[in-house]
Amino acid sequence: MMKRIIILILCFISSLSLLSQSLSHVEFAYDAAGNRYQREVINLKSTAADTTQQLKESYGQQAADSVEYKSSIGSRQVTIFPNPTRGLLTIAMEIPDDDSPVKLELFSLEGESILQQTIRQPKITLDLSGQPAGSYILSISLAGSHRSWKVIKE
Numbered sequence: 001m002m003k004r005i006i007i008l009i010l011c012f013i014s015s016l017s018l019l020s021q022s023l024s025h026v027e028f029a030y031d032a033a034g035n036r037y038q039r040e041v042i043n044l045k046s047t048a049a050d051t052t053q054q055l056k057e058s059y060g061q062q063a064a065d066s067v068e069y070k071s072s073i074g075s076r077q078v079t080i081f082p083n084p085t086r087g088l089l090t091i092a093m094e095i096p097d098d099d100s101p102v103k104l105e106l107f108s109l110e111g112e113s114i115l116q117q118t119i120r121q122p123k124i125t126l127d128l129s130g131q132p133a134g135s136y137i138l139s140i141s142l143a144g145s146h147r148s149w150k151v152i153k154e
Helices: 002-021 049-059
Strands: 024-030 036-043 067-073 076-083 088-093 102-108 113-119 123-127 134-142 145-153
Touching: 067 134, 067 145, 076 134, 076 145, 088 134, 102 123, 113 123
Parallel strands: none
Antiparallel strands: 024 036, 067 076, 076 088, 088 123, 102 113, 102 134, 134 145
């Protein structure tokens, strides 16, 4: 009887650890030589009802129902939402003070370049409504640093 209780407790504890792991996502950044220089844990769980309400007011229901990626390129903060998107993808970032351009590129999973754009404003909305549903890679180059994200178009 004691063995069954111990096994039951261990199963319960292991299921809790698996549940907590599924609510976060870990991203790594590598330099040109392949060395990992950054590890970032992204919590996929909504943290505040106020943020959801603000997203609904500013960008509609679609933005509030999706994941918002907050990350950094070098020392600059980058926010990408909504992901998945039905068409409009918003990218907000800190623009360098030296007025150096930010290069955005969108690729299909086959490696085909779909969009290339150089921007200098802190917020831009990409219209993906003309693209078929599927997964894409968004690549941003800023001040010598480079970062890529997976974007899903529904």
